[in-house]
Amino acid sequence: MAWQWFHRLGSPRWFYEKTSRWLVWFAPLTIALLLIGLIWGLAFAPIDAKQGNSYRIIFIHMPAAVLSLVGYYIMAIAGGVGLIWRMKLPFMVMQAAAPIGAALTILTLATGSLWGYPTWGTFWEWDARNIFMLVLLFLYLGIVVLGKVYPVRDAADKACAILALVGTVNVPIIYKSVDWWYSLHQPASIKFTGASSIHPSMLYPLLLCIVAYYCFYTLSLILYTRREVLVREARTQWVGELVGAPNNGDKSGGERHA
């Protein structure tokens, strides 16, 4: 019986109703953090001694890269939980995480390209990190597509979860690629152990941007999962009552429109 709380967490209806209350304050908080972080970084942080203003793209590029990697783990873990416990909600989270992760990966690649041109001298180089980041994008896109092509929902979820789990090996490779091989991409500036090689006047806005991106990711994941919940549970009574549709041919729908 110790696992009962866990199964309650897996109820789509419980999730939908809880998040409805959270979103009221979480969405404004996220937007505020994002605005403060980006304005601080892009307008008020000092210029870099060597790169001048072009380094500022780090405030968009680096948090997007972090979340595209963290988001992959979230998607894979959700898929794994769904496989093990056969719960509905984790699969919905997994499906919701794929397009968000793909968008963040595209943002990372695009901003990296824009940063690379003035500093490296090229928009794209077949660098280890670039290549594996591209692989990550294809994994995300693969899961988005795989989730759509299967006619049976259950089979699609299982296939996506397995692909997501297999793809997790790519995440540490991306993270360590600049240390393992000779590459054009610079190593990490923020280190878990030891001093960071980025001046505090730039580090604080960067950390704020990372926090803001985490919130933004969570917000997007909640919104996408809520959409997924509504689509998949469209035939249940509680969703019918929620959207005010005439579930059993009653008149409640008409009243909402009036």
Place this chain on the structure above:
Amino acid sequence: MHPVRKQRLIVVLAIVLLSSVAVGLLVFALRENINLFYPPAKFSADEVPRNVRLRAGGCVEPGSVVRDDESLKIRFVLVDNTGQLTVQYEGILPDLFAEGEAAVVNGMWQDDDVFYADQVLAKHDETYMPPEVAEAMGNGEEHQATCEVVDYGS
């Protein structure tokens, strides 16, 4: 935990573990090919094929950059701790190309021991600081972190 779920958990862990081992072995086998460039030490040791398109990367030795007066031709020496490589290039250099900074060049190493590059990329490091701080630290003469360990003696 229910035995069926425990079994599925083991299967999930096995999927992750086995695919990691498979990809890990693959990447280990291809490790030389994943390197973007050869370091100067490999050139000095003559372990690099000649007359083949490849990339070399290292630190631009301070004082080694010689520019041609009439054209965009430039000659410089890439170094690391044990090797050095003379590079010749004609064209526009990226803004961050400088002596004491890292660079990656794309081209051919020919029989006269000169690397004829048709592309020069600047490799910037992971330190970011305002200009005032940089000046206070080393009068703006600071070499980048990756090149600090290189011994420029000789």
